Amino acid sequence: MKFGVIVFPGSNCDDDMVHIIGQVFNQKVEKIWHKETELPNFTTEDCIIVPGGFSYGDYLRSGAIARFSPIMNAVIEHGNNGGLIFGICNGFQILCEAGLLPGALLKNNQQKYISKNIVLRVETNKRRLTQYCQTNDLLTMPVAHGDGRYYCDAETLQSLKDNDQILFRYSNSQGETTETENINGSIENIAGICNKAGNIFGMMPHPERASEQTVGLTDGQQLFMSLMELKLETAV
Amino acid sequence: MKFIAEIQIMPHAELLDPQGKTVTKNLPNIGIHAIDKVRIGKHVELEVEAADEAEASEIVDQACQKLLVNTIMEKYEFTLAVLA
Secondary structure, eight states, X not given: OEEEEXXXXXXXXXXXXXXXXXXXXXXXXXXXXXXXXXXXXXXXXXXXXXXXXXXXXXXXSTTTTGGGSTHHHHHHHHHHTTOEEEEETHHHHHHHHTTSXXXXXXXXXXXXXXXEEEEEEEOOSSSGGGTTSOTTOEEEEEEEESSOEEEOOHHHHHHHHHTTOEEEEEEOTTSOOOSTTOTTOOGGGEEEEEOTTSSEEEESSOGGGSSBGGGTBOTHHXXXXXXXXXXXXXXX | OEEEEEEEEEEOTTSOOHHHHHHHHXXXXXXXXXXXXXXXXXXXXXXXXXXXXXXXXXXXXXXXIIIIOOTTTEEEEEEEEEOO
Protein backbone atom coordinates (compact mmCIF):
# COMPACT_ATOMS: atom_id res chain seq x y z
CA MET A 1 0.00 0.00 0.00
CA LYS A 2 1.24 3.43 -0.93
CA PHE A 3 0.17 6.97 -0.03
CA GLY A 4 -0.01 10.06 -2.19
CA VAL A 5 -0.39 13.44 -0.50
CA ILE A 6 -1.84 16.12 -2.75
CA VAL A 7 -0.24 19.54 -2.38
CA PHE A 8 -2.29 22.60 -3.35
CA PRO A 9 -1.10 26.18 -3.09
CA GLY A 10 -1.91 26.89 0.56
CA SER A 11 -1.81 23.32 1.85
CA ASN A 12 0.01 23.33 5.19
CA CYS A 13 -0.49 19.87 6.68
CA ASP A 14 1.15 18.00 3.80
CA ASP A 15 4.56 17.77 5.52
CA ASP A 16 3.02 16.56 8.77
CA MET A 17 1.18 13.88 6.84
CA VAL A 18 4.26 12.77 4.89
CA HIS A 19 6.24 12.66 8.17
CA ILE A 20 3.65 10.52 9.98
CA ILE A 21 3.15 8.09 7.10
CA GLY A 22 6.82 7.83 6.17
CA GLN A 23 8.64 8.21 9.49
CA VAL A 24 6.19 7.00 12.12
CA PHE A 25 4.59 4.19 10.12
CA ASN A 26 7.41 3.52 7.67
CA GLN A 27 5.05 3.39 4.68
CA LYS A 28 5.69 4.53 1.12
CA VAL A 29 4.51 8.08 0.57
CA GLU A 30 5.00 10.76 -2.04
CA LYS A 31 3.77 14.27 -2.54
CA ILE A 32 1.71 15.06 -5.63
CA TRP A 33 1.61 18.63 -6.90
CA HIS A 34 -1.93 19.71 -7.75
CA LYS A 35 -0.96 20.60 -11.34
CA GLU A 36 -0.45 16.92 -12.12
CA THR A 37 -3.27 15.39 -14.12
CA GLU A 38 -2.77 11.69 -13.47
CA LEU A 39 -1.97 9.27 -10.66
CA PRO A 40 0.06 6.76 -12.67
CA ASN A 41 1.84 5.21 -9.69
CA PHE A 42 -1.30 4.48 -7.73
CA THR A 43 -3.74 1.60 -7.73
CA THR A 44 -7.05 1.30 -5.93
CA GLU A 45 -5.15 -0.43 -3.08
CA ASP A 46 -3.41 2.90 -2.46
CA CYS A 47 -4.62 5.93 -0.57
CA ILE A 48 -4.72 9.52 -1.73
CA ILE A 49 -4.54 12.02 1.12
CA VAL A 50 -6.07 15.46 0.71
CA PRO A 51 -4.36 17.35 3.54
CA GLY A 52 -5.35 20.31 5.64
CA GLY A 53 -4.47 23.92 5.00
CA PHE A 54 -5.96 26.90 3.25
CA SER A 55 -5.90 25.88 -0.39
CA TYR A 56 -6.23 28.94 -2.62
CA GLY A 57 -6.55 31.05 0.51
CA ASP A 58 -10.06 29.69 1.16
CA TYR A 59 -11.20 32.12 -1.56
CA LEU A 60 -14.88 31.93 -2.51
CA ARG A 61 -15.51 29.01 -0.12
CA SER A 62 -13.08 26.65 1.62
CA GLY A 63 -12.08 24.00 -0.91
CA ALA A 64 -14.14 25.47 -3.76
CA ILE A 65 -11.22 26.33 -6.04
CA ALA A 66 -8.98 23.40 -5.12
CA ARG A 67 -11.79 21.12 -6.12
CA PHE A 68 -11.09 22.16 -9.74
CA SER A 69 -7.30 21.78 -9.61
CA PRO A 70 -5.99 19.62 -12.47
CA ILE A 71 -5.22 16.65 -10.20
CA MET A 72 -8.79 16.45 -8.90
CA ASN A 73 -10.16 14.65 -11.96
CA ALA A 74 -7.70 11.85 -11.31
CA VAL A 75 -8.55 11.86 -7.58
CA ILE A 76 -12.26 11.62 -8.37
CA GLU A 77 -11.58 8.79 -10.80
CA HIS A 78 -9.46 7.02 -8.17
CA GLY A 79 -12.37 7.27 -5.72
CA ASN A 80 -14.96 6.18 -8.24
CA ASN A 81 -12.83 3.12 -8.99
CA GLY A 82 -12.88 2.20 -5.31
CA GLY A 83 -9.45 3.64 -4.38
CA LEU A 84 -8.97 5.00 -0.88
CA ILE A 85 -9.16 8.77 -0.32
CA PHE A 86 -8.75 10.49 3.04
CA GLY A 87 -9.43 14.22 3.45
CA ILE A 88 -8.54 16.04 6.65
CA CYS A 89 -9.80 19.52 7.55
CA ASN A 90 -9.40 21.52 4.32
CA GLY A 91 -9.15 18.13 2.61
CA PHE A 92 -12.60 17.22 3.98
CA GLN A 93 -13.93 20.54 2.68
CA ILE A 94 -12.42 19.84 -0.76
CA LEU A 95 -13.92 16.33 -0.91
CA CYS A 96 -17.37 17.74 -0.06
CA GLU A 97 -17.01 20.49 -2.67
CA ALA A 98 -15.98 17.83 -5.20
CA GLY A 99 -19.10 15.83 -4.42
CA LEU A 100 -17.06 12.83 -3.26
CA LEU A 101 -18.62 13.17 0.19
CA PRO A 102 -22.14 14.42 0.93
CA GLY A 103 -22.84 17.72 2.68
CA ALA A 104 -20.81 20.88 3.20
CA LEU A 105 -18.67 22.62 5.81
CA LEU A 106 -20.02 26.00 6.90
CA LYS A 107 -18.53 28.75 9.05
CA ASN A 108 -18.26 27.74 12.69
CA ASN A 109 -21.46 28.81 14.43
CA GLN A 110 -19.73 31.21 16.83
CA GLN A 111 -17.70 32.90 14.06
CA LYS A 112 -14.39 31.95 15.66
CA TYR A 113 -11.46 30.00 14.38
CA ILE A 114 -11.05 27.07 16.78
CA SER A 115 -7.64 25.60 17.52
CA LYS A 116 -7.60 23.17 20.44
CA ASN A 117 -7.58 19.54 21.45
CA ILE A 118 -11.01 17.95 21.43
CA VAL A 119 -12.52 14.53 22.13
CA LEU A 120 -14.06 12.46 19.35
CA ARG A 121 -16.40 9.56 19.87
CA VAL A 122 -16.00 6.74 17.37
CA GLU A 123 -19.47 6.00 15.96
CA THR A 124 -18.69 2.84 14.02
CA ASN A 125 -15.81 0.42 13.61
CA LYS A 126 -17.27 -1.20 10.55
CA ARG A 127 -15.42 1.19 8.25
CA ARG A 128 -11.81 0.89 7.13
CA LEU A 129 -10.64 4.09 8.85
CA THR A 130 -11.98 3.00 12.26
CA GLN A 131 -11.70 -0.78 12.00
CA TYR A 132 -9.14 -1.07 14.82
CA CYS A 133 -11.22 1.13 17.13
CA GLN A 134 -14.19 0.10 19.21
CA THR A 135 -17.50 1.86 18.75
CA ASN A 136 -17.74 4.57 21.44
CA ASP A 137 -13.95 4.78 21.81
CA LEU A 138 -12.88 8.31 22.71
CA LEU A 139 -9.98 9.80 20.76
CA THR A 140 -8.23 13.05 21.60
CA MET A 141 -6.78 15.12 18.78
CA PRO A 142 -6.59 18.77 17.70
CA VAL A 143 -8.97 20.72 15.54
CA ALA A 144 -7.87 23.89 13.76
CA HIS A 145 -10.56 25.36 11.55
CA GLY A 146 -12.86 28.28 10.89
CA ASP A 147 -15.24 26.48 8.54
CA GLY A 148 -15.97 23.18 10.23
CA ARG A 149 -19.72 23.20 10.79
CA TYR A 150 -20.81 20.06 9.00
CA TYR A 151 -24.20 20.46 7.37
CA CYS A 152 -26.40 18.33 5.18
CA ASP A 153 -30.13 18.22 4.57
CA ALA A 154 -32.44 15.92 6.54
CA GLU A 155 -32.62 13.33 3.79
CA THR A 156 -28.82 13.11 3.50
CA LEU A 157 -28.48 12.90 7.29
CA GLN A 158 -30.89 9.97 7.40
CA SER A 159 -28.98 8.29 4.60
CA LEU A 160 -25.68 8.79 6.51
CA LYS A 161 -27.25 7.07 9.52
CA ASP A 162 -28.91 4.28 7.54
CA ASN A 163 -25.65 3.44 5.79
CA ASP A 164 -23.34 3.71 8.81
CA GLN A 165 -21.41 6.61 7.30
CA ILE A 166 -20.99 8.73 10.43
CA LEU A 167 -17.48 7.98 11.73
CA PHE A 168 -16.97 10.52 14.53
CA ARG A 169 -18.94 12.90 16.70
CA TYR A 170 -17.63 15.72 18.92
CA SER A 171 -17.93 14.45 22.47
CA ASN A 172 -16.94 15.15 26.06
CA SER A 173 -14.56 12.90 27.98
CA GLN A 174 -17.54 10.87 29.25
CA GLY A 175 -18.58 10.03 25.69
CA GLU A 176 -21.60 12.33 25.75
CA THR A 177 -22.23 14.18 22.50
CA THR A 178 -23.93 17.18 24.04
CA GLU A 179 -24.49 20.58 22.43
CA THR A 180 -21.78 21.99 24.74
CA GLU A 181 -19.22 19.71 23.09
CA ASN A 182 -20.41 20.64 19.62
CA ILE A 183 -17.52 23.04 19.10
CA ASN A 184 -18.55 24.40 15.71
CA GLY A 185 -22.31 23.75 15.56
CA SER A 186 -22.13 20.72 13.26
CA ILE A 187 -25.36 18.90 12.60
CA GLU A 188 -25.68 16.20 15.30
CA ASN A 189 -22.05 16.84 16.40
CA ILE A 190 -20.71 15.18 13.23
CA ALA A 191 -16.91 15.47 12.93
CA GLY A 192 -16.19 12.89 10.24
CA ILE A 193 -17.97 10.77 7.66
CA CYS A 194 -17.32 8.36 4.83
CA ASN A 195 -19.05 7.75 1.54
CA LYS A 196 -21.58 4.95 1.17
CA ALA A 197 -19.06 2.57 -0.40
CA GLY A 198 -16.64 3.21 2.47
CA ASN A 199 -13.51 4.08 0.48
CA ILE A 200 -13.60 7.87 0.89
CA PHE A 201 -13.21 9.48 4.32
CA GLY A 202 -13.36 13.04 5.59
CA MET A 203 -12.87 14.52 9.03
CA MET A 204 -12.23 17.99 10.47
CA PRO A 205 -9.90 16.99 13.36
CA HIS A 206 -6.22 16.24 12.68
CA PRO A 207 -5.07 12.67 13.41
CA GLU A 208 -1.69 13.49 11.81
CA ARG A 209 -1.09 15.97 14.64
CA ALA A 210 -1.87 13.32 17.24
CA SER A 211 0.19 10.34 16.16
CA GLU A 212 3.45 10.42 18.05
CA GLN A 213 4.54 10.67 21.64
CA THR A 214 6.73 13.69 20.88
CA VAL A 215 3.65 15.87 20.40
CA GLY A 216 1.91 14.36 23.44
CA LEU A 217 -1.01 12.77 21.60
CA THR A 218 -1.11 9.35 19.97
CA ASP A 219 -4.79 8.53 19.42
CA GLY A 220 -4.49 9.39 15.73
CA GLN A 221 -2.34 6.27 15.32
CA GLN A 222 -5.44 4.09 15.62
CA LEU A 223 -6.85 5.64 12.48
CA PHE A 224 -3.65 5.35 10.46
CA MET A 225 -3.13 1.75 11.57
CA SER A 226 -6.73 0.96 10.64
CA LEU A 227 -6.27 2.58 7.27
CA MET A 228 -2.95 0.81 6.69
CA GLU A 229 -4.18 -2.44 8.24
CA LEU A 230 -0.98 -2.59 10.25
CA LYS A 231 -0.38 -4.73 13.27
CA LEU A 232 -0.83 -2.68 16.40
CA GLU A 233 2.83 -2.78 17.52
CA THR A 234 4.15 -1.36 14.23
CA ALA A 235 4.13 2.35 15.08
CA VAL A 236 7.29 3.79 16.57
CA MET B 1 -22.25 40.86 -27.23
CA LYS B 2 -20.90 41.58 -23.83
CA PHE B 3 -23.14 41.40 -20.78
CA ILE B 4 -22.59 42.27 -17.17
CA ALA B 5 -24.04 39.90 -14.62
CA GLU B 6 -24.77 40.80 -11.02
CA ILE B 7 -25.12 37.72 -8.89
CA GLN B 8 -26.57 37.67 -5.38
CA ILE B 9 -25.57 34.69 -3.27
CA MET B 10 -27.21 34.15 0.11
CA PRO B 11 -26.99 31.41 2.73
CA HIS B 12 -30.17 29.32 2.77
CA ALA B 13 -32.80 30.84 5.06
CA GLU B 14 -32.87 27.83 7.38
CA LEU B 15 -29.10 27.98 8.00
CA LEU B 16 -27.53 29.93 10.82
CA ASP B 17 -25.51 32.83 9.41
CA PRO B 18 -22.93 33.57 12.13
CA GLN B 19 -21.62 36.69 10.38
CA GLY B 20 -25.10 38.17 10.18
CA LYS B 21 -25.85 37.21 13.77
CA THR B 22 -22.66 38.88 15.01
CA VAL B 23 -23.43 42.07 13.10
CA THR B 24 -27.03 42.07 14.39
CA LYS B 25 -25.83 41.73 17.96
CA ASN B 26 -23.34 44.57 17.61
CA LEU B 27 -25.41 47.21 15.83
CA PRO B 28 -26.76 48.48 19.20
CA ASN B 29 -23.15 49.29 20.12
CA ILE B 30 -23.26 52.13 17.60
CA GLY B 31 -26.67 53.26 18.76
CA ILE B 32 -28.75 51.49 16.12
CA HIS B 33 -31.48 49.46 17.79
CA ALA B 34 -34.08 49.19 15.01
CA ILE B 35 -32.27 46.59 12.90
CA ASP B 36 -32.79 42.88 13.31
CA LYS B 37 -32.06 39.65 11.42
CA VAL B 38 -29.02 40.73 9.41
CA ARG B 39 -27.98 38.06 6.92
CA ILE B 40 -24.78 38.34 4.93
CA GLY B 41 -24.15 36.86 1.52
CA LYS B 42 -22.00 37.65 -1.49
CA HIS B 43 -22.38 39.92 -4.47
CA VAL B 44 -20.48 38.85 -7.58
CA GLU B 45 -20.12 40.97 -10.71
CA LEU B 46 -18.76 39.53 -13.90
CA GLU B 47 -18.64 40.18 -17.63
CA VAL B 48 -19.71 37.53 -20.08
CA GLU B 49 -19.38 37.31 -23.85
CA ALA B 50 -22.42 35.69 -25.50
CA ALA B 51 -24.51 35.83 -28.65
CA ASP B 52 -27.62 36.89 -26.79
CA GLU B 53 -29.08 37.21 -23.31
CA ALA B 54 -30.32 33.62 -23.24
CA GLU B 55 -26.84 32.29 -23.88
CA ALA B 56 -25.33 34.71 -21.35
CA SER B 57 -27.86 33.54 -18.80
CA GLU B 58 -26.99 29.90 -19.44
CA ILE B 59 -23.26 30.57 -19.05
CA VAL B 60 -23.70 32.52 -15.82
CA ASP B 61 -26.02 29.87 -14.45
CA GLN B 62 -23.44 27.19 -15.21
CA ALA B 63 -20.72 29.22 -13.46
CA CYS B 64 -22.99 29.56 -10.42
CA GLN B 65 -23.90 25.89 -10.30
CA LYS B 66 -20.38 24.62 -10.82
CA LEU B 67 -18.25 27.06 -8.87
CA LEU B 68 -19.62 30.33 -7.58
CA VAL B 69 -22.36 28.81 -5.43
CA ASN B 70 -22.53 25.72 -3.24
CA THR B 71 -26.25 24.97 -3.49
CA ILE B 72 -26.09 22.77 -0.39
CA MET B 73 -25.58 25.92 1.67
CA GLU B 74 -26.44 28.83 -0.60
CA LYS B 75 -29.05 30.10 -3.03
CA TYR B 76 -28.50 32.59 -5.83
CA GLU B 77 -30.15 34.86 -8.32
CA PHE B 78 -28.72 37.14 -10.96
CA THR B 79 -29.53 39.93 -13.37
CA LEU B 80 -27.98 40.56 -16.77
CA ALA B 81 -27.50 43.82 -18.62
CA VAL B 82 -25.89 44.63 -21.94
CA LEU B 83 -22.53 46.24 -21.30
CA ALA B 84 -22.45 49.65 -22.93
